Amino acid sequence: MPELKLKHIPLTPRIGSQLDIGRDELLSGDYAADIRKILVERGVVVIRDAHVDDDQLRHIAATLGEVRLGQSKRGADGVTLNEGEGGVLKVSLDPEINPQYARFLLGNHLWHMDGPYEAIPPFATLFTPYRMANVGGDTLFASTYAAYEDLPEEEKDFLAPLRAVHTMPASLFPSMRNVTPEEFAVWHSYPQAVRPLVWHHKSGRKSLVLGSAAAWIEGMHPAESHDLLQRLTLHATQDKYVYRHKWQAGDLAIWDNTGALHRVMPYDLASKREYHRCTLNGEEPITAVGRDHAVN
Template sequence: MALTATDLTPRVGSQFHIDRADLLSGAHAQEIRALLVERGVIVARGMNLTDDEQRALARTLGDLRLGTVKQEGEEGLMKVTFDKTINPEYAQFFFGSQLWHMDGTYEEMPPFATLLTPRVLSETGGQTEFANNYAAYEDLPEAEKAFLDGLKVVHTMQAALFPGKPDCSVEEFALWHSYPNREHPLVWHHKSGRKSLVLSTSGSHVVGMHPAESRDLLTRLMAHAAQEKYVYRHSWQMGDLLIWDNTGTMHRVLPFPEESGRQLHRFTLNGEEPVAGVA
């Protein structure tokens, strides 16, 4: 048996155990993908992957996101850090990662999954939390599921970032506002047949709903989905490999001191289906 897994919480997260060479061989890619989609986030300890190994592993699991030089330089590698000298383009936005979100809600097809490994850890804080949006949907009363089905939500960069920086400057707001908006169904009908909530701080409003009612609905659903029973909190150790399914989970990082130099290396897999479904 090359791959075994243990639940980290009942509803989300598994630790998987695999020989390092087996992991890198790609021979278990389909099992790993299946576990990832079933559990939302999966973790292997002590893998100590180099950038090249992490990239090669990503390629066995899906379509590696190369993006632009600015977004994902060095062949898909993004250095997740507050340090502007290391990642000048995106360090200014990472404060938003402390709020529950899905990545890429401004895209028709948000990324499928992301692989993270730590390079520098903070002595305090900096844990990453994942909430299972499949489980949160499945537990809703049937009448509410029926009500939510068919609703659409507009996602914006300013909705994603303003709550994290309510004292922003005029220039910062103008920059956020320059990003495109995207409308997504509130309930994702995955091609697998499963359904999940498409929740993220980037959700600005429900289309066609009174603004107050819309705010209440999105806030209430966020509170529902972020309950402890749907959340796995990952405390990082050097050597970890963590992969999350961005299409069925939200994530956030807990606060940590900026001067800690905390840095994670990230490779992302492109989305494989639009939220709006395939016609």
């Protein structure tokens, strides 16, 4: 990595760094360029004792990129965005806190990336606890850059032309087996998206595009497709590519949604766990290996 003003301590060899920075420095924006570099390189960054409120969360997010806005608004690509009030979304499975989306968020228990249905998926998310779970509720992150980089060359060649179909039913059904026909109809109304299995980023780096929404590989026999996606997901989420974050009050975590999968571990719903998040707009479409970035 080029020379940085900001110090960071790796949390595991392949993913995750803790930043040596305080709230005032975060708010100043003076270190934003360095935070972005470390974030993309390390997949997730953690700041302990940040203790940011919603306004500060929004402000810090705006130093790092373009804050996503929108409440229950269907975008041009048919995807409904819900980014909460002024770009701060309250993430909770408690229907009292989150009446519209609590059940949808059950899908967060599975490995996923945010927004694979969107033409340009979100770049990054800032996440801070408002009320933590008593038991459980750790967040796990897996580096899809590192997982790709370690594949044998012949497998990289095999995967390069493949594309996966991402669907809302695939992402939600495994965590919501008691779905009602009405709910299923809502899931089904979401557009499917076909995305390259390997993302050739503008930076030149490549990552796997996986997650629970990846339902099947276009043009492949369903059984082979199922086995391939399962095998790649198990590969990408091995311990050596994963950072497990145990939350403390005041934490601020930021993850690169374009190079990492994430999931929350089960927790006691009575804890009324509530986190506040701010998401940054994506900056590039998922581009296949060998495709011109300008035309995809």
